[in-house]
Amino acid sequence: MSEGRRAVADPGPDHRPAPDHRPAPDEERRAARGVLHRTENGVSWITLDRPEVMNAVSREQRERIIALLTDASADPAVRAVVITATGEGFCAGADLRGGRPEASASADHTSADHTSGGHTSADHTSASHTSASHTSADHTSASHTSASHTSADHTSASHTSADHTSASHTSDASAAGGRERVPGDVARMIRLGAQPFIAAVLDCEKPVIAAVNGTAAGIGAHLAFACDLVLASESARFIEVFVRRGLVPDGGGAYLLPRLVGPQRAKELMFFGDALSAADAERMGLVNRVVAADDLEKTARAWAERLAQGPTRALALTKHLVNASLDTDRASAFAAEASAVEIAMTTRDANEGVASFVERRTPEYRGR
Structure with a gap:
């Protein structure tokens, strides 16, 4: 008998409740607004799950991911985060259709270019790629749900990603009630959409790992670059x-x-907007490590669980110092460092670290 459930007498066939018709696991996955989420061994796994559009991110997905990252910061049980995706693409940019596959095709929809193997080219990375990310999932707003919506004109579903063109930015009608667009509309959409999305990764108090399984274009590339560590499969492109x-x-x-x-x-x-291979991205310093596709999840899990066993608050403070280092002068950076060190010394993990050193044993950090 499951915990918390009382034993009751069988009321008989005429009074038994109707069977619990819960959706099948696959239906539950798809119903989760295109984002799968689970927490295992202290790691929050956030997975974009719309492979049919190369995981072009919709406004709803964006807001869901922001919420999950915010929750991860506040939840002491979460000590690391992994962002990845299903299918062949990591994130093709912003989906201007707002997650509505049935949206009408845009006259400006650009057909996906094909490269070897029938895969769409960088453009193939979805228009979201293009304006896609330029309009940021926000552009999901009605003002962009006009001609910018792409159709599955794309090559095969698995290789498509709406190539939302600049039409989404040049159409005269704004999604907001169909009124004419006025100066400031697009800037407002960026401020309220794409920018908070990326900021949520940068500001997350737990270390965030990107496990890039395929093409990352437009805001999809920026999502990866905002993460603290980036792992990429050999087939990934930016x-x-x-x-x-x-x-x-x-x-x-x-x-x-x-x-x-x-x-x-x-x-x-x-x-130039050229596609950057995973190997070249690693040489440039955009990627920490390139691994075989079959090893990507395993490597991400090993890294994340190692971080989840570390001194979580010290890692959060270190992340903040590094992220702020290029935006400040030396005096301010040194002052912030001194304050961070003092704050860290008040944590239980710091006490454990010192005690384990004195006692010559492996520390057992609790994230507090």
Whole structure:
């Protein structure tokens, strides 16, 4: 008998409740707003689950991920986070359709380019890639649900990703009630959509690992770059696709890339919009390690569970110091460091670390 359930007499066939018709596991997965979530061994696993559009992220998915990252920060039982995806794409950018596959095709929909193997090219990375991320999932807002919505005109479903073109940014009608777009609408959408999405990763108090299983384009690439550690399968590609549609990178791209690879490399990636292989991304310092596709989840689990056994508050403070280091002067950085060290010394884990050293044993950190 399960815990908390009382034993009751069988009321007989005429009074028994109707069978519990819960959705099948696969239906529950799809019903979870395109985001799978589970917590195992102190690790919060966040998985984009719309492989039919190369995991182009909708507004609903974006908000769900923000909520999960916020929860991870506050939950002492969560000590590390992994962000990954199902299918062949990590995240093709922002899905302007707002997760409605039946949305009508856009006249500006660009057919997916094909590369070897029938895979769509960088464009294939979804328009979300393009304006996609430029409109950020926000662009899911009605103002972008017009012509920008793409159809499954894409190659095979598994290789498609809506190639939302700049139409989503140039249409005259705004999704908000169909009114004419006015100056400030798009900027507001970026401020309320793409930017908070990326900020949620940067601000999460637990270490976040990206396990990039395939193409990451537009805001999908920025989602990976915002993570603290990046693992990539050998088939992964990273694409700053905005320039292909005459758009400016959004979702913190111009903030993240120069800090990761320097301004010259960042401009090269953003000016040309070429697909960057996992191996080249590793050489540039955008990826920590490239592994075989079959080893990606295993490696992500090993790294995440190792972090989950570490001094969680010390890791949070270290993350904050590193992320802020390029935005501050030396005096401020040193002052922040001194404060962080003092705060860390008040934690139980710091006491455990010192005690284990004195006692010559392996520390057992509790994340407190």
